[in-house]
Amino acid sequence: MSGVEQLLRLIGVAIYIFSWLIIARALLSWFPDARNHPAVDLLHQITDPVILPIQKIVPRIGMLDISPMIAFVVLQVVAGILGIRTF
Numbered sequence: 001m002s003g004v005e006q007l008l009r010l011i012g013v014a015i016y017i018f019s020w021l022i023i024a025r026a027l028l029s030w031f032p033d034a035r036n037h038p039a040v041d042l043l044h045q046i047t048d049p050v051i052l053p054i055q056k057i058v059p060r061i062g063m064l065d066i067s068p069m070i071a072f073v074v075l076q077v078v079a080g081i082l083g084i085r086t087f
Contacts, residue, residue, distance in 0.1 A: 012084035015075050019086060021047050022075075026068040047071075 001009075025047050028034045035041070047068075054067040079086045
């Protein structure tokens with residue numbers, strides 16, 4: 001396996017894990033008390049660098065924040081462009 005293939009595999013694993021973290025963040029947003037848990041706070045710290053810029057560009061639709069969905073789709077598009085299968 002060449003160095004480029006190894007790098008693409010590593011990027012694919014990172015995108016896969018980060019995608020699941022975004023899904024977990026979106027699901028946990030349905031539970032308001034969960035935000036006080038240290039693990040959820042860590043989850044927000046990890047995903048905020050991707051989610052917050054999207055939230056600044058895309059406004060909420062009523063009570064619905066679609067920024068996690070947009071981040072997930074963007075990650076999958078990037079993976080597709082790189083030829084990486086994540087899901």
